[in-house]
Amino acid sequence: MSAPGHENNNGINDLMIAASRGDLPRVEQLLRDGADANARDAFGQTALMYAASAGHQPIAEELIDSGADVDARNRNNKSAADLAEARGHAGLAALLRHARLFLAARDGDLAKLNELLDSGVDPNALLRDEWTALMIASLNNHPPVVAALLRRGAYPDAQNATGWTALMIAERKGHTEVARLLRHGRVEKPLPSIITSAGSKAVGGEEEIDLSEFPDQIKD
Numbered sequence: 001m002s003a004p005g006h007e008n009n010n011g012i013n014d015l016m017i018a019a020s021r022g023d024l025p026r027v028e029q030l031l032r033d034g035a036d037a038n039a040r041d042a043f044g045q046t047a048l049m050y051a052a053s054a055g056h057q058p059i060a061e062e063l064i065d066s067g068a069d070v071d072a073r074n075r076n077n078k079s080a081a082d083l084a085e086a087r088g089h090a091g092l093a094a095l096l097r098h099a100r101l102f103l104a105a106r107d108g109d110l111a112k113l114n115e116l117l118d119s120g121v122d123p124n125a126l127l128r129d130e131w132t133a134l135m136i137a138s139l140n141n142h143p144p145v146v147a148a149l150l151r152r153g154a155y156p157d158a159q160n161a162t163g164w165t166a167l168m169i170a171e172r173k174g175h176t177e178v179a180r181l182l183r184h185g186r187v188e189k190p191l192p193s194i195i196t197s198a199g200s201k202a203v204g205g206e207e208e209i210d211l212s213e214f215p216d217q218i219k220d
Contacts, residue, residue, distance in 0.1 A: 011041035019059050020050040027059055037068040044074035052080035052096060055089040060096065061128060070099045098125035105133040105149070108142035113149070123154040130161040138166040138182065141175040150185035 015035045018026040027047075031037065040046055048068040051059035060080070064070060073079050078086075081096035101121050104113040113133075117123060124132055134154040137145040146166070150156060159165055170178040 010043070011039075012045075013039055013041070013047075015039065015047045016041060016045070016050045019047040019056065019063065020054050022051075022054060022056040022059060024056075024058050024062065027062055031062070031066045037063050037066045038072065040072075040074075044076075046072050046074075046080070048072070048080045048096075049074060049078075049083055052084040052089065052092060053087055055084065055087060055092055057089075057092045057095065060092060064096075064099050070096055070103070094125075097121060098127075101125060101133050102127050102131075102136055105137040105142070105145055106140055108137070108140065108145055110142075110144050110148060113145055117148075117152050123149050123152045124158065130159070132158055132160075132166070134158070134166045135160060135164070135169055138170040138175065138178050139173060141170075141173070141178055143177045143181060146178050146181050150181065156182050156185045 013035070015027065015030045015037070016039075018030060037048070038046055046068065048060060048063045048070070049072070051063060060068075070080060074083075079096070081093045084090075084096060085093035097116075098121060101113065101116050101123075102125075103109075104116060123134070126132060127136070132154065134146065134149045134156065135158075137149060156167065157165055165182075167179060167182040170182055
């Protein structure tokens, strides 16, 4: 089956056009219909690069959730983060660079994680719904990554938008070694919550983690 949508002689397809225009409903529909988030035009540009250049953060987040390669580079050797930064979209550029940290945490890629942290990436950067790299590594049971993040200053007591900490996640998933590391890494005085969402609450007892609400790139 051919991919949905059309493309012109330069390989610019409907997903790229929708991304550049900030048309989130259209982007979502095209992705549901099977559009390739990593398709390239004749200049090596992807839909994520079009969204980044135009400063459309919700589009960029949707594309990343759908598997867009944040490390891809165009024919001028520019990444989506480079393009966002060049157009003055500093916040989006930071999000794109931090996305690499979250993916390394998800995949247990310790070498990539250390490389990113060495370059100055914030170990406490926030993903959608206030998830951190430490929470993602805990969910996916990567003890070496958890240990590295703790050594680099990741906050073990930070809560996501629904009140879960990395330790709560590890314990609920049965990841005993990760939980042990997190207990050892906890501070004596709880850190203030880094979330700002109204109505967030601590989650405990027998309440289940609803995996359907997790960003796609961190589901195990």
